[in-house]
Amino acid sequence: MWEAYRIGVALGVGIGIGALFSALAAPRRGLVIVVAAVAVAAGAGVGYAIGGWHEAVAGGVGGALGAVVVASVVAGTLSRGGTRGGTAVLVSLAAVGLAGLALIPVVGYLEAVALPALAGRMRRRDGERYAGLRSLARD
Numbered sequence: 001m002w003e004a005y006r007i008g009v010a011l012g013v014g015i016g017i018g019a020l021f022s023a024l025a026a027p028r029r030g031l032v033i034v035v036a037a038v039a040v041a042a043g044a045g046v047g048y049a050i051g052g053w054h055e056a057v058a059g060g061v062g063g064a065l066g067a068v069v070v071a072s073v074v075a076g077t078l079s080r081g082g083t084r085g086g087t088a089v090l091v092s093l094a095a096v097g098l099a100g101l102a103l104i105p106v107v108g109y110l111e112a113v114a115l116p117a118l119a120g121r122m123r124r125r126d127g128e129r130y131a132g133l134r135s136l137a138r139d
Contacts, residue, residue, distance in 0.1 A: 003054065005105055010055035012102020012111050014043030014062025016095045021063075022070040023091035032071045039063035058108075065112060069119045070095070076122065 018039035025035050040060045047059025070091060077087050098115075102108040 003051070006051040006055050007058045008106060008108035009102050010043075010047035010050045010059040010108070011062040012108030013046050013050075013099045014039070014059035015066035015108070015111050015115060016062075016097075016099025016102065017042050017046065017059075018063040018066025018068075019070040019095035019098055020066075020092055022067045022074055023088050023095055032068070035071065036064050036067040039067040062108070062112065065115065066095070066098070069115050073119055073122060 018036070021035045021039045021042070022032075025031050040063045043059035043061075043063025043066075044056045045059070047055035047057065047062075050059070074087055074091060078084065098111055102111065
C-alpha cells in the first residue's frame with residue numbers, strides 16, 4: 001500500500017511541476033515541447049527521490065501530462081485576452097496547489113484523470129475574447 005501512495009504522490013507532484021513550467025514558459029508556442037521535456041526530467045528526478053524507479057516513471061508521466069495540458073489552457077487564456085504575467089502567476093499558484101494536494105492519498109491519481117478531462121471541457125467551451133466595457137462604448 002505504501003508503494004501505491006508514493007507512486008500517486010510522485011504522479012501528482014510531477015503534474016504540479018509540469019504545470020508550473022508551462023505557466024512560466026509555455027505561452028510561447030515553440031517552447032511547449034522543450035517545457036514538456038524539462039518537466040519529464042524534473043518529474044522523474046523528484047519521483048526517483050521519493051522512492052525509486054516506479055515513482056520516477058510516475059513523476060515523468062505526470063510532468064509530461066501537466067506540461068501539455070496546462071500549456072493548452074494557458075494558450076487559450078492568452079488568446080481570450082489574459083495577460084502573460086497574470087496568467088503565469090495564477091497558474092503557478094494552482095500548480096503549487098496541485099503538487100500539495102498530491103500528498104493526500106489517491107488524489108495524485110485523480111489529478112491525472114481529472115486534469116485532461118477539465119482541459120478538454122474548457123476547449124469545447126472555447127469562448128470569444130471578453131469585450132468588457134468596450135461593448136458599452138458603441139456610439
